[in-house]
Amino acid sequence: MGVSRVLKGDRGGQLLLAVLALAAVLVPLLNLAVPASSPWHLSTYTVTLLGKYLTYALLAVAVDLVWGYLGILSLGHGAFFALGGYAMGMYLMRQIGERGVYGHPELPDFMVFLDWSELPWFWHGFDLFWFAALMALLAPGLLAFLFGYLAFRSRVTGVYFSIMTQALTYALMLAFFRNEMGFGGNNGLTDFKDILGFDLQGDGTRIGLFLASALALALAYLACRYLVQSRLGRVAVAIRDAESRTRSIGYRVEWAKLFVFTCSAMLAGLAGALYVPQVGIINPGEFSPLNSIELVIWVAIGGRATLYGAVVGAILVNYAKTTFTGVMPEAWLFALGGLFVLVTLFLPQGIAGLFARFRRSPPRPTEVGV
Numbered sequence: 001m002g003v004s005r006v007l008k009g010d011r012g013g014q015l016l017l018a019v020l021a022l023a024a025v026l027v028p029l030l031n032l033a034v035p036a037s038s039p040w041h042l043s044t045y046t047v048t049l050l051g052k053y054l055t056y057a058l059l060a061v062a063v064d065l066v067w068g069y070l071g072i073l074s075l076g077h078g079a080f081f082a083l084g085g086y087a088m089g090m091y092l093m094r095q096i097g098e099r100g101v102y103g104h105p106e107l108p109d110f111m112v113f114l115d116w117s118e119l120p121w122f123w124h125g126f127d128l129f130w131f132a133a134l135m136a137l138l139a140p141g142l143l144a145f146l147f148g149y150l151a152f153r154s155r156v157t158g159v160y161f162s163i164m165t166q167a168l169t170y171a172l173m174l175a176f177f178r179n180e181m182g183f184g185g186n187n188g189l190t191d192f193k194d195i196l197g198f199d200l201q202g203d204g205t206r207i208g209l210f211l212a213s214a215l216a217l218a219l220a221y222l223a224c225r226y227l228v229q230s231r232l233g234r235v236a237v238a239i240r241d242a243e244s245r246t247r248s249i250g251y252r253v254e255w256a257k258l259f260v261f262t263c264s265a266m267l268a269g270l271a272g273a274l275y276v277p278q279v280g281i282i283n284p285g286e287f288s289p290l291n292s293i294e295l296v297i298w299v300a301i302g303g304r305a306t307l308y309g310a311v312v313g314a315i316l317v318n319y320a321k322t323t324f325t326g327v328m329p330e331a332w333l334f335a336l337g338g339l340f341v342l343v344t345l346f347l348p349q350g351i352a353g354l355f356a357r358f359r360r361s362p363p364r365p366t367e368v369g370v
Contacts, residue, residue, distance in 0.1 A: 006225050012308035012352060013225060020214050023050070028207045047206050048278050049322065053315045054213035055275040058220055060298045060314035061307055062267035067296070068305030069228050070260050071240030072157075076165030077268050078292035079172050080140035082282070084269030086176075087139055089189035089282040090123060091132030092200075096193055109191070110184045120182045129196055136273035137266045144265030145258065152254040152261075157243070166289045173287030188283025195277050206278070213274045217311070220267050224307055227263070236260055297336065301343050303352025312351050 007013050027050065030042035059081050066072045093108045106119055125131040147168060151161055179185035198205045227233050235256050238246040247253045276282045285291075295314070302313020317336070325332050347354055 003222060006222055006229065010225065010308070012306060012355060013221060016221065016308045016311055017218055020218050024211055024214050027210060031207060032203060044203050044206050047203075047210050051206070051210040051213045051278045052275060053318050054210070054217050055271045055278070056295070056298070056318050057311040057314040058213070058217045058271040058274070059268050059295055060302065060310035061217070061220055061224055062264045062271065063295055064299045064302075064304060064307055064310035065224050065227070065267070066261055066264045067299060068307075068310075069233060069240065070236045070257060071243075072257065072261065073159075073162045073296065074165045074261075074264075075162045075289065075292045075296065076169040077265070077295060078289070079165075079169035079287055080144060080265040080268035081272040081275070081291075082169075082172070082176075082284075082286035083140045083143065084136040084272030085276040085282040085286060086183060086189070086272075087126075087132050087136040087269070088273040088276045089192075090126040090183075091129060092192035092195060092277060093189050094123070094127040095195065096191075108184070108189070110179075110187065111182070114179060116182075123182070133273065136269045140269035140272075141262050141266040144262045148258045148261045152257050155254075166292065169287050169292055170289050173284050173289075176284035176287060184283070186284065188281060188285075189276075190281040190283075192277065192280055200277060200280070209274070209278050213278075216270060216274060220270070221307060221311070224267075227260070228307075232256060232259070294336070297340050299350075300340065301350055303350030303355075306350075306352040309350050309352030309355075316351070 007017070027042060027047060030040055031044065031047050034041045036043075059077065062080075063074065063077050066074055096108070107116060111119070126135070147165075151164060156164065175181055176183050176188075177186055183189065192200050194200060195205065195209075198208070228236070235246065235251055238251070239253055239256060243253060272282075272286075298314040298317050299310045300313070301317060302311065303309025317339075320339075321332060321336070324335055343350060349356070
């Protein structure tokens with residue numbers, strides 16, 4: 001199935017990919033080619049901020065895939081995001097190399113401070129980028145597969161499934177806070193230096209990470225769009241709308257739900273892996289259930305079951321968060337809650353629904369014969 005066929009009838013998706021393509025050209029140009037003294041210059045800080053927004057957008061697409069098209073409200077996708085981030089963070093910590101402390105270049109600094117004598121077994125292999133990238137997908141994917149298999153096999157649905165996913169991410173947060181887990185405890189992983197031999201603080205590296213985030217978002221959007229248009233996607237929508245009827249006509253509902261849920265978790269892990277080198281830190285706070293609830297609000301504001309609406313919601317809400325927290329940080333959560341209530345009451349289909357309403361042409365007048 002070609003790209004044009006995948007995007008057929010998806011005006012929002014076409015516009016989204018066009019904007020991403022334009023940003024991929026303009027952002028490097030305005031950052032690297034335009035002098036810093038020019039008002040058109042785009043600072044490296046802004047490039048990093050835009051790259052972070054794109055990783056959030058990718059995470060929102062992952063949530064919309066299971067919530068919008070499968071009807072599963074997951075309040076634990078922050079855990080999959082954080083696991084992908086930790087996988088990349090472990091690779092970045094191993095790149096410190098001879099800049100390690102106290103003559104232990106093979107050990108991350110927090111292990112030296114805790115008097116660890118050797119690298120734990122689960123850290124081996126993370127000195128290789130391909131291995132870390134693979135683990136960023138496999139770790140959240142495996143967790144989602146095991147969790148989903150047990151939950152869907154037991155036919156856990158609705159609010160009970162949401163509570164279980166929230167409990168999962170909270171349990172992981174508590175576990176990663178412990179120093180003996182070997183993931184940096186409360187401080188997490190930070191002070192990264194290089195990625196693939198390039199200085200993480202360099203302008204070119206920041207541009208590369210931004211482009212990688214834009215490419216990942218575009219490919220993930222196309223993959224999700226392909227999935228929801230496939231036979232599996234139609235089954236997923238049938239499960240969302242009438243699960244018992246879909247099961248009664250012979251479909252393996254549990255396996256369909258498990259596949260989509262696992263794919264969604266892997267996309268969230270990819271978002272986390274792209275997020276960490278751009279922000280420079282990963283700690284157990286990323287597992288916070290509040291983060292998972294917030295990203296559900298992004299999707300609701302943008303518009304469920306549209307994919308592009310999730311992207312719009314994630315970028316707009318996080319831009320508002322960046323702006324609002326700089327002025328009144330203590331009032332941000334109240335503003336976010338108020339925005340969610342307003343959208344729920346007046347825009348139940350989110351921003352994407354408003355876009356569709358404006359795009360819809362007025363009906364033609366009926367011709368009356370003489």
